[in-house]
Structure formats: C-alpha cells, structure tokens
Amino acid sequence: MTKEIVVEIGPEGDVRFETRGFRGAECEAETRDVERALGRVTRTQRTREYGQRPEQKREVKA
Amino acid sequence: MSHVSTIATEVNDLAALKEACSAQGWEFREGQTSYRWFGRFVGDTPLPAGARVEDLGRCDHAIRVPGATYEVGIRARSAGGYDLLWDYFAPGGLVGKLGGQGAPVLKRAYAEAKAKRELARRGYRQTRRELCADGTVRLVMVKR
Numbered sequence: 716m717t718k719e720i721v722v723e724i725g726p727e728g729d730v731r732f733e734t735r736g737f738r739g740a741e742c743e744a745e746t747r748d749v750e751r752a753l754g755r756v757t758r759t760q761r762t763r764e765y766g767q768r769p770e771q772k773r774e775v776k777a
Numbered sequence: 778m779s780h781v782s783t784i785a786t787e788v789n790d791l792a793a794l795k796e797a798c799s800a801q802g803w804e805f806r807e808g809q810t811s812y813r814w815f816g817r818f819v820g821d822t823p824l825p826a827g828a829r830v831e832d833l834g835r836c837d838h839a840i841r842v843p844g845a846t847y848e849v850g851i852r853a854r855s856a857g858g859y860d861l862l863w864d865y866f867a868p869g870g871l872v873g874k875l876g877g878q879g880a881p882v883l884k885r886a887y888a889e890a891k892a893k894r895e896l897a898r899r900g901y902r903q904t905r906r907e908l909c910a911d912g913t914v915r916l917v918m919v920k921r
Binding site: 717719723729731735738755762 | 779780781782783784785786787789790879880881883884885887888889891892895896899901911912913914915916917918919920
C-alpha cells in the first residue's frame with residue numbers, strides 16, 4: 716500500500732496533515748517530527764486504520 | 778487515512794523562510810539589522826509579545842516586498858524561533874501584500890516551503906499540488 720501524506724496549508728497559514736496507507740501507530744511516528752518542526756500541534760484525530768496492526772514481514776522457508 | 782493533525786505554524790527555519798521569499802518574488806536581506814516602518818510608536822496597537830518600544834525597527838534580517846515601502850523585520854528569539862515584525866499602517870503597503878494583519882500570505886508560503894523541506898528529507902516527493910477556491914494549498918507527498 717502506497718504511503719501518502721497530504722499536506723493542506725490553510726488560508727491563514729495553519730497546516731493540516733493527513734496520512735494515508737499507514738497502519739497502527741506508524742503514521743504518527745512518521746509525521747511526529749515533521750509536525751513539531753512546523754509548529755504547535757493543536758489537534759490530532761486518529762482514524763480507523765490507526766487501530767490496525769502494521770504490516771509484518773514473514774520469512775517463509777521453501 | 779490513519780491520522781489527521783492540525784498545526785499552528787511557527788517560523789523557526791531561516792532556510793525555509795528564504796525559499797518562501799523566493800517563491801513569492803520577495804527579497805530576503807540577510808544580516809540587515811533594521812527594517813522600514815512608520816518610525817514612531819503611537820500606541821494604537823499592542824506591541825508584539827516580548828518586544829519593547831526601543832526594539833521596534835531593529836532586526837536580525839529583513840524582507841523587502843516589491844511595491845511596499847515598509848519592510849518585514851525578522852528577529853531571533855532567545856528561546857529559539859523567529860518573530861516577524863512589521864508595521865501594518867496601510868500607506869506602508871505591507872498589509873495589502875501580506876494579506877492582512879496576520880500576514881497569511883507570508884505564513885502560507887513559509888509553511889509550504891517548510892513542509893516540503895521536512896518531508897523531502899524523509900524520502901517523500903511531491904506528486905500533486907492543488908490550489909483550492911478558498912486559498913488552501915493541498916500537497917500530495919508520496920514516499921519514494
């Protein structure tokens with residue numbers, strides 16, 4: 716699944732981040748430093764995919 | 778979607794601010810220690826947070842906007858980050874160029890430059906940029 720970050724810069728200069736294609740808490744880990752670098756986080760809302768487990772790689776022996 | 782965050786933009790990156798000025802066609806004057814303003818505090822508006830009257834007109838860098846007489850002063854805060862100081866007295870020409878007293882044009886340009894820099898550093902590239910009817914800029918960034 717392609718990982719996307721949609722950045723919306725509002726008319727007054729506030730920024731909204733929307734992550735897509737992430738599972739579990741990896742979305743927040745991915746953007747945490749970016750959000751803090753931009754300014755003060757005023758609101759965070761988790762979505763349905765947040766509750767899903769991140770993809771885990773499995774090694775399959777032939 | 779996974780999560781949605783809202784951020785109040787704060788200017789803390791001079792390189793991003795320079796990029797924003799370039800994108801807008803403004804001149805970033807590094808090391809300029811004074812900015813043009815009315816020249817006298819008349820007390821009709823509050824001073825910027827942490828500023829004293831004797832600080833007005835002084836800065837560490839400045840931005841010159843074509844078509845405006847006044848300039849934007851950029852002053853480093855002791856705790857990090859920068860204050861943007863400018864006189865929005867209409868005859869100075871800045872308030873119209875910056876989109877109002879909150880300088881939204883400058884804040885938007887800075888936020889866009891900063892977001893792109895930070896995400897590029899983390900392996901993202903821009904695949905789409907849209908300008909919405911209300912002035913919102915939407916960037917779609919995809920991990921390489």
